Amino acid sequence: MTAAVSPVHSVRRRLALALPALLLAALPLGLRAEAGASLRASEVFEPLVMLERLPESQRHLIGWRYTLQTIPPGGTVKAWYLDQGQRVEIPIAADGSFERPAALTRPGFDPLLQANRPERELKLDAQLMVRAPDFQSLRYADLQRAAQQMNGFIKSQAGLLSFLAPKVQYMDFHCQTAGDCLVELKLPQGTRRLTPDAQGxxxxxxSAELEDVNPEIQVKGRMLAITGRQPE
Structure with a gap:
């Protein structure tokens, strides 16, 4: 899990200027050339901890989505840590997503997270995501409120540079596979259908236009997550 593919640098790419406290420091790695990747839990989950410092009312619609995948994608990844000498596996879903184990919230417990592959073969990513009870049917206003919370979090971390921090301007729907999902916007003039790119x-x-209409949004197929994105 190298600095080049860590959540810190994923944030650098996707949320430029949003998390200066993280962006100013490179992650200490301490890896042998052919060793499996390793990184302190506190470094991996620092963006999540920063979000949790906000009042619940300012973050209840959003969260962080973590993924750990091979380069190129499709390989098997295992990750674990040691707790009182016992190896504890971190469950990783087929799409590479994983959550912070509850044990890692214990005060003073900051183990090394280890992987079964060297750092050059892994991509560790973190994206701000929408928390919604049902991805299959929602309103545009639901996404807009989530985007407002994302932007509020970005601004809170940008400090004196908050006026420069780009805002979230897109919501990305992540399909389980590229060919089996569809997003439909129920607009007054008819249904607008959006299809996935090669990455699903x-x-x-x-937009202000969608805000005025507040269309119903229906999802066809299996959706993994909805994440916010700033302009490239």
Missing amino acids: RIGLAL
Whole structure:
């Protein structure tokens, strides 16, 4: 899990200027050339801890989505840590997503997270995501409120540079596979259908026009997550 593919540098690419406290420091790695990748839990989950410092009312619609995948994608990844000498596996879903184990919230417990592959073969990513009870049917206003919380979090971390921090302008729907999902916007003039790109991502640009209409959004097929994105 190298600095080049850590959540810190994923944030650098996707949320430029949003998390200066993280962006100013490179992650200490301490890896042997052919060793499996390793990184302190506190470094991996620092973006999540920073979000949790906000009042619940300012973050209840959003969270962090972590993924750990091979380069190129498709390989098997295992990750674990030691707790009182016992190896504890971190469950990783087929799409590479994983959550912070509850044990890692214990005060003073900051183990090394280890992987079964060397750092050069892994991509560790973190993205701000929408928390919704049902991805299959929602309103545009649901996405807009989540985007407002994302932007509020970005601004809170940008400090004196908050006026420079780019805002979230897109919501990306992540399909389980590129060919089996579809997003439909129920507009007054008819249904607008959005299809995934080669990576299985459907991008929806946030706009004043959609805000005025507040269309129903229906998802066809298996959706893994909805994440916010700033302009490239």
